[in-house]
Amino acid sequence: MLEKLKKHWGVKSVDLVLIITTFALGGSLCGYAGRQLLLWTGLERGLVWIVFYIILITLLWPVCVLLISYPLGQFGFFRKYVAKIGRKVIGRHRRKSPVRMAIFASGAGSNAERIINHFAGSEEVEVSLVVCNNPSAGVLGIAQKAGIPTLLIEKDIFLNGSHYLPELQQAGIRFIVLAGFLWKIPQALISAYPQKIVNIHPALLPKYGGKGMYGHFVHEAVIAAGEKESGITIHYVDELYDHGQIIFQAKCPVTDKDTPDTLAHKIHELEHAHYPGEIGSLLQKQNPR
Numbered sequence: 001m002l003e004k005l006k007k008h009w010g011v012k013s014v015d016l017v018l019i020i021t022t023f024a025l026g027g028s029l030c031g032y033a034g035r036q037l038l039l040w041t042g043l044e045r046g047l048v049w050i051v052f053y054i055i056l057i058t059l060l061w062p063v064c065v066l067l068i069s070y071p072l073g074q075f076g077f078f079r080k081y082v083a084k085i086g087r088k089v090i091g092r093h094r095r096k097s098p099v100r101m102a103i104f105a106s107g108a109g110s111n112a113e114r115i116i117n118h119f120a121g122s123e124e125v126e127v128s129l130v131v132c133n134n135p136s137a138g139v140l141g142i143a144q145k146a147g148i149p150t151l152l153i154e155k156d157i158f159l160n161g162s163h164y165l166p167e168l169q170q171a172g173i174r175f176i177v178l179a180g181f182l183w184k185i186p187q188a189l190i191s192a193y194p195q196k197i198v199n200i201h202p203a204l205l206p207k208y209g210g211k212g213m214y215g216h217f218v219h220e221a222v223i224a225a226g227e228k229e230s231g232i233t234i235h236y237v238d239e240l241y242d243h244g245q246i247i248f249q250a251k252c253p254v255t256d257k258d259t260p261d262t263l264a265h266k267i268h269e270l271e272h273a274h275y276p277g278e279i280g281s282l283l284q285k286q287n288p289r
């Protein structure tokens, strides 16, 4: 039962314990607060009291679990959980099911985090899976905090085996976002997701792209070449590194004082400012309501 829940919610044992604790404490707090409020109104115990009590605890429950979830580090999980229940209770049925999106990331995950936050509570897009090839990547913790299932992948299976296509299809993934994922995407995935895989590159492609052009190597090359500007490129992924059709670019100045570190900082800011919104616009164009 607990194993099933862990799998269903995509969380670790320790998070499962904290989630169950949040349900228990949130429920108790909600019952207590409901009773105190009714005592304060001076209502006599009886049918009306029971009806009011049920209405009150229905309204108080989300507030109480969110309050408790915060110090227990489970706010991300409960924010999504409460939003989902809210949609069901209020009966706002979606016209279409949301586009289920996977983020492939294997680093710190700052872009993944912005994307997850951007689409939290969205009815159009759901970040349903985080795919990662590095067990110690920061992005895994970010996904777990947000209650998003993760898939840790192995190189041989990814490049020469099933390419994890069955797992992606089973999770209903319709769109893939690369955010700091360094392995080349195999042709089988590109064919299965035509114009449905995007990447962000920390320079103005077609310059400073290709194999080996990642992280500080890009910024070092830009500075060494004496460029006066750099930027970001969001592009479709094809069978070559950093090569697919360009969707969006944004620029920033490069000054004489810039080092690879300061430039990396500027570029990260540009990425955070644009990547989530550009993904949203692209999905809207691809899936008009």
Ligand code: GRF
Binding pocket: 105, 107, 108, 109, 110, 111, 112, 179, 180, 181, 200, 201, 202, 215, 268, 271
């Ligand atoms: C970003 O700079 C992106 O351009 C590149 O990988 C980096 C990922 O950074 N593809 P983070 O893990 O999102 O912080």
